[in-house]
Amino acid sequence: MMGKGEAPAPREPEEEEEDTGGVVKLISAEGFEFVVDKKAAMVSNTLRNMLTSPGGFSETRQGEVRFPEISTHVLEKICQYFYWSLHYSSGKETTEFPIEPEITLELMMAANYLDT
Amino acid sequence: MSGGGPPRKRNFKIEAFKHRVELDPKYAERTWKVLEHAIHEIYNHNASGLSFEELYRSAYNMVLHKYGEKLYDGLQSTMTRRLKEISKSIETAQGGLFLEELNAKWMDHNKALQMIRDILMYMDRTYVPTAHRTPVHELGLNLWRDHIIHSPSIHSRLLDTLLDLIDRERMGEVINRGLMRSITKMLMDLGPAVYQDDFEKPFLEVSASFYSGESQEFIECCDCGNYLKKAERRLNEEMERVSHYLDAGSEAKITSVVEKEMIANHMHRLVHMENSGLVNMLVDDKYEDLGCMYALFRRVPDGLSTIRDVMTSYLRETGKQLVTDPERLKDPVEFVQRLLNEKDKHDKIISVAFGNDKTFQNALNSSFEYFINLNNRSPEFISLFVDDKLRKGLKGATEEDVEVILDKVMMLFRYLQEKDVFEKYYKQHLAKRLLSGKTVSDDAERSMIVKLKTECGYQFTSKLEGMFTDMKTSQDTMQDFYAKKSEELGDGPTLDVHILTTGSWPTQPSPPCNLPTEILAVCEKFRSYYLGTHNGRRLTWQTNMGTADIKATFGKGQKHELNVSTYQMCVLMLFNNADGLTYKDIERDTEIPASDLKRCLQSLACVKGKNVLRKEPMSKDISEDDAFYFNDKFTSKLVKVKIGTVVAQKESEPEKQETRQRVEEDRKPQIEAAIVRIMKSRRVLDHNSIVAEVTKQLQARFLPNPVVIKKRIESLIEREFLERDKVDRKLYRYLA
Numbered sequence: 001m002m003g004k005g006e007a008p009a010p011r012e013p014e015e016e017e018e019d020t021g022g023v024v025k026l027i028s029a030e031g032f033e034f035v036v037d038k039k040a041a042m043v044s045n046t047l048r049n050m051l052t053s054p055g056g057f058s059e060t061r062q063g064e065v066r067f068p069e070i071s072t073h074v075l076e077k078i079c080q081y082f083y084w085s086l087h088y089s090s091g092k093e094t095t096e097f098p099i100e101p102e103i104t105l106e107l108m109m110a111a112n113y114l115d116t
Numbered sequence: 117m118s119g120g121g122p123p124r125k126r127n128f129k130i131e132a133f134k135h136r137v138e139l140d141p142k143y144a145e146r147t148w149k150v151l152e153h154a155i156h157e158i159y160n161h162n163a164s165g166l167s168f169e170e171l172y173r174s175a176y177n178m179v180l181h182k183y184g185e186k187l188y189d190g191l192q193s194t195m196t197r198r199l200k201e202i203s204k205s206i207e208t209a210q211g212g213l214f215l216e217e218l219n220a221k222w223m224d225h226n227k228a229l230q231m232i233r234d235i236l237m238y239m240d241r242t243y244v245p246t247a248h249r250t251p252v253h254e255l256g257l258n259l260w261r262d263h264i265i266h267s268p269s270i271h272s273r274l275l276d277t278l279l280d281l282i283d284r285e286r287m288g289e290v291i292n293r294g295l296m297r298s299i300t301k302m303l304m305d306l307g308p309a310v311y312q313d314d315f316e317k318p319f320l321e322v323s324a325s326f327y328s329g330e331s332q333e334f335i336e337c338c339d340c341g342n343y344l345k346k347a348e349r350r351l352n353e354e355m356e357r358v359s360h361y362l363d364a365g366s367e368a369k370i371t372s373v374v375e376k377e378m379i380a381n382h383m384h385r386l387v388h389m390e391n392s393g394l395v396n397m398l399v400d401d402k403y404e405d406l407g408c409m410y411a412l413f414r415r416v417p418d419g420l421s422t423i424r425d426v427m428t429s430y431l432r433e434t435g436k437q438l439v440t441d442p443e444r445l446k447d448p449v450e451f452v453q454r455l456l457n458e459k460d461k462h463d464k465i466i467s468v469a470f471g472n473d474k475t476f477q478n479a480l481n482s483s484f485e486y487f488i489n490l491n492n493r494s495p496e497f498i499s500l501f502v503d504d505k506l507r508k509g510l511k512g513a514t515e516e517d518v519e520v521i522l523d524k525v526m527m528l529f530r531y532l533q534e535k536d537v538f539e540k541y542y543k544q545h546l547a548k549r550l551l552s553g554k555t556v557s558d559d560a561e562r563s564m565i566v567k568l569k570t571e572c573g574y575q576f577t578s579k580l581e582g583m584f585t586d587m588k589t590s591q592d593t594m595q596d597f598y599a600k601k602s603e604e605l606g607d608g609p610t611l612d613v614h615i616l617t618t619g620s621w622p623t624q625p626s627p628p629c630n631l632p633t634e635i636l637a638v639c640e641k642f643r644s645y646y647l648g649t650h651n652g653r654r655l656t657w658q659t660n661m662g663t664a665d666i667k668a669t670f671g672k673g674q675k676h677e678l679n680v681s682t683y684q685m686c687v688l689m690l691f692n693n694a695d696g697l698t699y700k701d702i703e704r705d706t707e708i709p710a711s712d713l714k715r716c717l718q719s720l721a722c723v724k725g726k727n728v729l730r731k732e733p734m735s736k737d738i739s740e741d742d743a744f745y746f747n748d749k750f751t752s753k754l755v756k757v758k759i760g761t762v763v764a765q766k767e768s769e770p771e772k773q774e775t776r777q778r779v780e781e782d783r784k785p786q787i788e789a790a791i792v793r794i795m796k797s798r799r800v801l802d803h804n805s806i807v808a809e810v811t812k813q814l815q816a817r818f819l820p821n822p823v824v825i826k827k828r829i830e831s832l833i834e835r836e837f838l839e840r841d842k843v844d845r846k847l848y849r850y851l852a
Contacts, residue, residue, distance in 0.1 A: 046237065050168040053234040054227050057168035065169050113176060115241065 024051065025064035026079065028072040033064075040082040043089075045115035069113075074106045078114070085116075144183040147174045148190050154235065155191070158228045159198050171235040184243030191236065195256060199225070199263040207269050215277055218270075219298045222260070229256035261306045265314065274299075278315060279322050282357070286326065297361035304363050316366055320373055323354075327377035335382050339392035341405035347378040348408055371415070380416040387426050394423060395430045398465065406469035420475070428479045431462065435487030439494065448493075452501035456524050459484065485531040493772070495538035498528055503545040506561060507554050518560045526567050533819040536786075537779050539576060542568075544622045546580060550587050551614060551661055572816055582620035590614045597645050611638045615646070616658070628657045629682075629708045632689040659683065660712060668728065671748030678728065679758040683708050683716045688728070696745040699738065714738045719759055725752060726759050780824075787820055787828045792837060795850035802846045803829070 024041050026034045042048040050059050059065050067075060081097060088094045099107060154171050157163055178187045202221050209217035233240060233252040240252050250258065264270060278299065281291045303311040327350070334343050351374050358367040379386075386409075387394045397405050413419030438444060438458065444451050462480050470476045488494045502525055505518075532538055549555045562584070569577040594612060631639065643655055662682035666689075669675050680688065686706045690697060697705075703713055717738050721731040730747040731738075790810045795801060801809075806829065807822050814820050829848065832838045841847035 046172060049234040049237055050172070053168065053231050057163055057166050057231075059168045061164060066167075067169065069173065113173075113238075115237070 023063070026075060027064060027066045028070055028075040029068050030072045032072040032075070034075060034079045036079050036082060040079070040086050043082045043085045043116060044078075047114065070110050071106065074103055074110050077103060077107055078110055078116070081116070144178060144181070144186055147178050147183075148186060150174050151178075151187070151235075152190060152194055155194050155228075155232060156198070158231050159224070161224075163231060168235060172238065175236050176238040179239050179243050184239060184247065187236070187239055188243065188247070188249055191232070191252070192255065192259070195232075195259050196263060199259055203264050203267050203270065206264065207267075214273065215292075215295055215299060218264075218274070219295060219302070221264075222298075222302050225256070225260055229253060232256070257306055261310055265303070265306065265310065271314070275314065275318055279319060282319070283322070283326070285357070286353070293360050300362055308363075308365075311363060316363075316369070319366075320369055323370060324373050324377055327374055328381070331378045331382055334378075335385060340386050340389040340394075341392055341397070341402060341408070343382075343386060344405060344408045344412060347374070347412055350374055350378060351412070375412075375415045379412050379419065383413065383416065383419060383422055387422055394426045398427065398430060398462075401461065401465065403465065403468045406465060410470045410473075420473070424476060424479045427476070428483050431480065431483035432486055434458070435483060436490055439487050439491040445491075445493065448497035448500040449504045451497050452525075452528065455484075455488070455528060459524070459527065481531070484528075485533075488528065488531045489533045492534070492537075495532055495534050496541045496772075496775075498525060498532070499538055499541035499545050501525060502542070502564065503549065506556055506564070507549060515559065518557065519563065522560070522564050522567060525564075526571060529568075530571065533815075534779075535572060535576070535816065536782065536818045537775075539580075539817075540622070540775060540779055540782075543580060543583075546583060547621050547661075550583060552663060576817070579620045582617055586616050586620065587614065593646070596649075597642060601641060601645060608638050609634055611635075611642055613642055613646075615655075627707065627709070629659045629686055629706050631657075631659065631682075632686060634689075635685075659686075660709075670750045674751065675755070676750075676752060677756045679756060680720075681716065683712055684720055684759060687713075687716060687720065691729070691746045696743055698743045699740050702744070717742075717744065720744075721747075723759070726757060728757075728759070783818065783820065783824070784828060786814060786817070787825055788832060790814055791825070791828060791832060792850075795838060795848065799850050800841070800847055802844075803848070806848065 022038045023035050024038050024047075026036060026041065028034070038051060042051065047065070050057070050065065053060070070078070077099070084097050151171060151174055154163075154166050157166060175187060178184065202225070206214070206217050206221055229252070233256070236252055243249070244251050249255075265274065278296070281296060285291045300311065300315065303315055330350075331347070334346055338346065351371060354370045354374055355367060358364065358370060362370075394406075394409065396402075397409070409423065410420070413423055435458070438454055439451075444454065459480075466472060466476045466480060502522075505521055505525075529535070529538060546561070549561075555561055565577050565580050565584075568580070590613065593615060597613075639657065646655060647653060659682045664680055664682055664685035666678050666680065666685055667675060668678055668688070678688070683706070686708065687702055690702060690705055699713075699717070702708075702717070703710065706713070708716065717729070717731075719726070721727055721729040721738075721744060722736055728747055728750050730745040732743045732745070787810060790813045791806060794806060794809045794813070803826075807825050810825050811820055811822075829838065833840065833848075836851055838848045839851055841849055
């Protein structure tokens with residue numbers, strides 16, 4: 001959804017309409033909490049659905065999401081990616097997004113899970 | 117879908133880890149129970165206790181561990197069960213609440229469906245496409261369609277309710293349009309086919325029978341105008357209905373139903389309705405009704421052509437009556453004015469009510485062309501009308517008014533087939549106007565000529581323009597004559613000569629009458645002056661066309677100035693030397709042609725108030741045995757008395773015949789010229805083609821008669837311009 005070079009300008013007002021300010025707390029398997037902007041979290045389609053689905057699941061109400069299967073260092077990388085993606089997806093310039101080889105597999109699984 | 121940054125590959129397939137497959141065999145069953153519970157909770161509006169992440173992870177894992185099918189089937193059966201319950205609760209809703217309940221449940225279902233789709237997103241994304249199953253959202257809609265809308269107890273009830281509500285609205289009740297909108301939107305959401313089959317089709321059928329019944333009822337009791345207004349209102353109502361709570365696609369369908377039932381099926385009856393049909397509307401200038409009819413009829417096939425046909429036949433019929441009614445023929449000016457009024461009236465109808473439709477304008481034009489040419493005196497009358505307008509009618513009128521009237525006349529002129537006949541008459545009438553100085557405005561005259569020129573070309577007006585030139589030169593000549601010869605002339609009568617070029621003017625050779633000696637002297641002086649300045653010309657006096665102002669003293673010494681024609685002057689001058697003369701004496705002394713003399717005597721002796729002569733015996737007509745006396749008892753309030761000749765303004769029957777004959781005579785060389793022109797370029801041509809081509813070439817001036825064309829061809833063969841082909845007798849050859 002949010003691939004490089006996609007998400008042209010007209011999309012942005014829509015995102016802001018869905019949820020402007022506000023932050024969401026992402027909690028890793030070990031219990032570490034990462035507070036990120038909702039806007040950044042919504043780079044993930046899974047999180048986007050989670051936060052916008054009607055009917056008020058507990059996550060929407062409490063503003064925090066637990067990931068019992070994602071470890072802290074992966075989640076940290078994911079959060080970094082959210083911001084990286086948010087920053088570069090709309091513009092043309094890109095920089096390398098560094099990934100350490102040892103977490104690659106876990107990161108890929110998480111990406112599949114989060115539909116990012 | 118996956119991977120945003122350059123390091124990650126898109127569409128990377130993640131395989132499940134091998135060791136996880138060996139997990140607890142009850143894992144799937146357990147996970148499903150969690151999800152099933154969640155689905156029920158969602159339907160129960162109880163989702164707040166659920167964790168999206170947990171459910172998503174459960175579904176994710178199930179799919180990952182190849183339990184996608186179980187998950188999907190479980191979802192399908194759970195949802196089906198829920199929907200069956202919902203169906204029961206909707207069924208039990210009473211009367212009017214039925215739709216509201218249905219709508220409320222539909223809203224619930226939609227919301228639940230969205231939530232379920234969200235938590236099962238991973239399945240939707242990976243399992244559904246690979247297993248070729250229906251996506252969750254669509255599945256939810258299909259299940260709703262099959263178990264709610266198509267459930268036997270709801271299906272027909274829903275349709276009946278909707279149709280009943282629409283029927284009630286048609287009868288003037290107010291219904292809940294918002295609810296209707298939601299329901300039809302639901303049907304559309306379930307797929308256009310559902311909307312069309314389960315609602316639209318029956319709706320159109322019911323509407324058709326409703327409108328067929330209503331139109332039958334209306335047409336029995338309403339006049340055409342009212343009926344049309346009602347139909348228009350119904351049509352607008354239906355369009356409004358569509359915009360309020362039906363799918364936009366239904367508009368064309370329902371309007372075509374109304375159009376067919378209310379208009380197309382009754383079209384002929386409406387148009388021909390007694391006392392209020394199209395013809396009555398036209399007669400009474402009912403712009404509003406006509407506009408309504410136009411707007412409605414244009415919607416149905418053949419609608420406009422029906423109106424047009426009826427209008428055309430009406431126009432032709434009234435036009436025919438107008439031009440052939442002998443009463444009307446008595447006054448040419450009135451006759452043309454009526455034609456103009458008729459044209460104005462229908463022009464206005466077409467512009468106001470028929471949106472200036474080109475096809476209607478053409479119909480109007482062709483109708484006028486048809487009936488104007490039914491009367492072969494139309495060219496004469498139109499020319500007379502112009503004559504009347506340019507003679508006196510336009511006095512005081514502004515230039516624009518003149519233009520407007522002339523433009524209108526030109527419009528009628530365009531309809532004429534025998535334009536050359538018009539030219540002939542126009543020339544005569546123009547000549548009379550110019551010579552008697554009755555032209556009101558030179559500008560108007562010229563403007564008319566310019567119009568004729570643009571319409572028919574230079575050839576048509578060259579002679580008319582020649583007449584104007586002659587008038588101008590005559591004026592200059594006369595000034596010059598008096599400037600040079602004034603001493604010679606002394607106190608004699610003043611002479612004003614118009615020198616007319618032969619050929620340009622409609623002159624008829626007439627033997628000159630004997631002019632009184634006083635006049636003769638001046639004339640001779642002028643003749644010698646003119647021939648002195650212009651070598652090799654011939655002057656002939658057209659005594660039948662001139663006028664004279666003479667002073668006369670009557671019995672008690674009262675003096676009057678008499679404005680008379682040249683002939684009348686000649687007659688009156690005789691009475692300077694004699695008190696009484698017989699008709700024979702006068703005829704001998706003046707040598708005026710008999711018919712002219714009779715007319716001129718009649719106007720001198722038989723018109724009350726202007727009878728400067730006395731006739732014995734007193735009677736209305738002049739006979740050759742009458743005697744005339746100077747009427748010294750003549751009185752008049754006016755100092756200047758104008759004695760017009762008794763001339764019928766309109767041509768009399770023999771005159772008409774004569775003009776006709778001259779026109780026919782003039783046409784001969786034109787037809788011959790056309791034939792020669794054509795043959796010169798074609799060399800060989802058959803008879804029918806020649807006739808067609810000649811007709812085409814001369815159309816702008818007149819409609820040549822095929823018989824005449826044939827005669828001309830024969831004459832050309834005689835004179836060896838053409839010959840018949842030796843083999844095929846129908847072919848003609850051009851002989852150079």
